Amino acid sequence: MVARLKPLVFLAALVPLGALVYGAFADTLGANPLDVITDETGTWTLRFLVLTLLITPLRRWTRWNWLIRYRRMLGLFAFFYGSLHFLTYIWFDQFFDVAEIVADIGRRPFITVGFAAFVLMVPLAATSTAGWIRRLGGRRWNRLHRLVYASAVLAVVHYLWLVKADTSRPVRYGVIIGILLAARVWFAYNARHAKAPHAAAAARRRLSDGVESVDAG
Numbered sequence: 001m002v003a004r005l006k007p008l009v010f011l012a013a014l015v016p017l018g019a020l021v022y023g024a025f026a027d028t029l030g031a032n033p034l035d036v037i038t039d040e041t042g043t044w045t046l047r048f049l050v051l052t053l054l055i056t057p058l059r060r061w062t063r064w065n066w067l068i069r070y071r072r073m074l075g076l077f078a079f080f081y082g083s084l085h086f087l088t089y090i091w092f093d094q095f096f097d098v099a100e101i102v103a104d105i106g107r108r109p110f111i112t113v114g115f116a117a118f119v120l121m122v123p124l125a126a127t128s129t130a131g132w133i134r135r136l137g138g139r140r141w142n143r144l145h146r147l148v149y150a151s152a153v154l155a156v157v158h159y160l161w162l163v164k165a166d167t168s169r170p171v172r173y174g175v176i177i178g179i180l181l182a183a184r185v186w187f188a189y190n191a192r193h194a195k196a197p198h199a200a201a202a203a204r205r206r207l208s209d210g211v212e213s214v215d216a217g
């Protein structure tokens, strides 16, 4: 059942891209298609980051362990839309003009923060395979993949910084990401204060998390 849903989730995750490609060809993206593509790819990067961060707390609260099988796919879609967002900027906005990009970063520092958020996603995408989990070991792999927290926080700062008047949308994402990160602090606190057998079980679960998310995927 869960395995059968995976291709559907994969296809659903491609719908935003399909809508943009269709809009570009059908000329329905409005007067400034470049702005629409930049904003949509940026928003979907953030949405997939939130969905990726949601998996662990949801899994703990519901005990639906199968959710872990979707984490890698959602994380890679965040990276995919982040790459499209980045590419839209350097290709269609700046035409690979390095001098212009440097000048633009000076004018709009939120771009540097977005870039940092994206760069942090690169090692995560690169080490998302079962081979890398084995090579790094579960503990080190988990530690490395905590970079996703920093990436999500920087993504919210990037969004907050770039909006001119109405900050309600970036604030909403900030609150959601704040809650998802606070849940992890809560889990870590509980694991530390749990009785020894529980702590050992929590440690085992942490180690298996990464491996399961790939091997079972």
Ligand code: HEM
Pocket: 038, 039, 040, 041, 042, 043, 045, 046, 082, 085, 086, 089, 111, 114, 115, 116, 117, 118, 121, 151, 155, 158, 159, 162
């Ligand atoms: C994790 C990485 C990133 C995330 C989650 C992200 C997210 C977003 C979001 C949500 C928006 C606004 C969408 C809206 O207005 O509805 C946006 C806009 C934008 N982002 Fe990013 N971004 C990321 C990385 C980057 C990078 C690497 C660059 C460029 C090097 C960049 C450049 C821009 C630009 C130019 C805009 C449009 C600003 C405007 O409307 O004036 N972003 N991004």
